[in-house]
Amino acid sequence: MRWSHAFIPTLRDAPADADAVSHKLLVQGGFMRQLSAGSYTMLTLGQRVRLKVAGIIREEMNAIGGQEMMLPTLHPVEIWKQSGRFDLMGENLFKLKDRKGADLVLGMTEEEIFGILASELFSYRQLPQIWYQMNTKFRDEPRPKSGLLRVREFTMKDSYSLDIDSPGLDAGFDKHRSAYKRIFARMGVAAVDVQASSGAMGGTESVEFIVRSNAGEDWIVTCESCDYRANLEKATSALSDVTDDGGPDMSRYATPGLRTIRALAEAHPEIARPDRQIKTLVYYLDNEPVLVLIRGDHDLQEQKLLDAAGVGEEIRAAQPEEIVELLGAHPGSLGAVGVIDLRVFADESLRGRSNLTTGANEDDWHLQGVSMERDINVNVWADLRAVVSGDVCPICGSSLELWKGIEVGHIFKLGTKYSEAFGAYVQDEEGSSHPVIMGSYGIGVERGMAAIVESNHDEKGIIWPVSVAPFEVVITVLRADDEATANAATKLYEDLLTVGVDVILDDRVERPGVKFADSELVGIPFRVTVGPRGVESGVVEMTTRRGLVTTEVGIDSVVSHLLSQVEVGRAVL
């Protein structure tokens, strides 16, 4: 491609609404433009990167035996009702009507359709299968943001493993886990696999692939000395032993105006240290009010509550008016003692505790000497608290740290939910019928692009890894209006094309500074500078984008030099 005739609209001024670095650089570099909230046009540079990322994914999926298909994005609403996910996905699902008034939805993931296809399987001898596709997914996000990091329309590679039994599922899951590691390594991002909540997908186990970045929206917990890694939604920590040394019987005491854990602790330090208080929260799970008990110095992790409750359509904190109606008191004086008409969820850190303080469900009154066993009817014990930095690792006892990251992939052990919903059963050796066991595995292609940029840039612009660069080499012609220089550059351009290098010829009649700045903003890994001075003496310059290291090379040997460096870059794992 010749730059002088390419549509590469670079900008000097950042778009005002670019919050993430990748958003700013991809717009400034002329890779993409926003059409509407969460909807982006990929320009020629962006599309070239996207196709390279997709190519890496495709190669690795094929390498583990994946079979690529292409599924429709327009789905009849019935299949989403059949799987039960029409209600589950709620407003995130795009819905529309056709001319006959029939309800349709736009696919946000494709378990339903692959489940339907799997119903054509009849024998264990046809298993295992790995099926995948890469196409557009639609999600009506409440708040698209950060450029490609959270959008309403994007490309996802989604694959599905189909097995007769759970060892088979484990094998398919592990194949994907290692394929994903290779994919992200080849893309040039350091993605780590962490334990995750399965969320609305259901299933038994899930692992996310996370790229560390402050632009990300996920909080990750890692141990400083062992390999424990988990999303905050799933992470847990070791509990320290607390001895409550018996204590008095339960009694009421007046706490006028004390409405927070801290205020109560400061007013009554002898009986109401935060770790001796029960924090009582009121939530609605699918419109059912429930009480949630956690230790006074802890915070609730809502996803854990949702997981403990089973897959729920909706979780929300109750409003103060609702709380007064349910319990007869305002937040600040709430407790679960004597509550029998509401389900009570309690965090493990409260199990077996006694001599605690909690609200009396009467404004300005609390109870002391409360025993969990004796005084509170707990329906569900679960790990509900949010881990905080410095907590104790549940595996090795070292310290846990928290950091932010971008979720670039997520793999799930689904089980039989969809095969049962769509009648995907196969017979085993004995002739008895079993639902196919499914796994589901996703990678967001454009989000992956953004993650690459987030972790590969400097103050001058993007630094694409060779494997995903829109072009591997840019030939920067100084004095494109000088015939000898232009001819030498054009010859070099054609020679590089001949040996299969992805090269762009910057033959614009621009000042050198403009061309250098653009090539660095766009982030092409190798630059060859061809100028009149060098052409006269038979040399050109090679500059690496990373580090901007420049070396002088004879014009006759530059093609082989470049080719070997490009090949090294392409192969990097």
Added chain:
RNA sequence: CGGGCUGUGGCGCAGCUUGGUAGCGCGCGACGUUUGGGACGUCGAGGUCGUCGGUUCAAGUCCGACCAGCCCGACCA
């Protein structure tokens, strides 16, 4: 869905308080001088000021409604 902010040439913005018919920088076209790190001069093109309605002799400016985008929160595979 709650709270906040913003919509003015392609991009970034001023003008609005105090109403009088639109301006700056970058970019763009032509010509000339330049050309190894984002040049300079001259001339020029380009805007129903988000939309609709209202007030007024007169609205980018005041009022109302709506739409869109962004931020915080809620939410989120």
